[in-house]
Amino acid sequence: MPDGRMNRRGEATRQRLLDAAEKLFAAKGFHGVTVRAIAKDADADPALVAYYFGGKRELFDAVLMRRADILNQIRVAELDACEADAGPGGPSVEKIIKAFTHPMLERSANGGPGWKNYFALVAQITNSPEWGGAVMTKYFDPIATRFLNAIKKTKPDWRDEDIYWSYHFLSGALVLTFAETGRIDNLSGGLCRSSDIASVHERLPKFIAAGFERLQRAD
Incomplete structure (x- = not known):
């Protein structure tokens, strides 16, 4: 797969994780949300939270x-x-x-x-x-x-x-x-x-x- 297409897919996944985290943090607070729940809502592998952001707190900051x-x-x-x-x-x-x-x-x-x-x-x-x-x-x-x-x-x-x-x-x-x-x-x-x-x-x-x-x- 060409690099440009891979980059677009990666950025789309990253944005889905941000959107899902934003929605769930707003509804349940930081402590009421798990990485697994965010990944499920974003239709992504939970490991990608660590890959793109480092962890839940870093994802919270990015949101x-x-x-x-x-x-x-x-x-x-x-x-x-x-x-x-x-x-x-x-x-x-x-x-x-x-x-x-x-x-x-x-x-x-x-x-x-x-x-x-x-x-x-x-x-x-x-x-x-x-x-x-x-x-x-x-x-x-x-x-x-x-x-x-x-x-x-x-x-x-x-x-x-x-x-x-x-x-x-x-x-x-x-x-x-x-x-x-x-x-x-x-x-x-x-x-x-x-x-x-x-x-x-x-x-x-x-x-x-x-x-x-x-x-x-x-x-």
């Missing part, structure tokens, strides 16, 4: 990195465009929040099951003391810092402490959004749906921007 790299590049581009399109006073806080959250919300709504699984996994590990701090630092701190710097630049007189707390609350809102628990469906009697990401995107930036601004008031 997180695959979409984080794509997502963070898009978020940086949207934040750059937001600042470039603004007037002399800089963009509004709401527009900065919208630029930061739009790539995630858009892909959750329209990116297919792979992105849904990824965001569910991120929501799960963000809430985990075992994984949350280390994983967020490794994959998402640079883009979070980029976002925070944009806020500080447009609001140089704002208190840093309350900017960081506001970001903390924004992170919590995103985690709950991506978990899609269905709780709001029950509370609202079906008026609202946790899977309605378009409605989240319409409301979340306004809500969070108001929170940022309210915390900065002295009273």
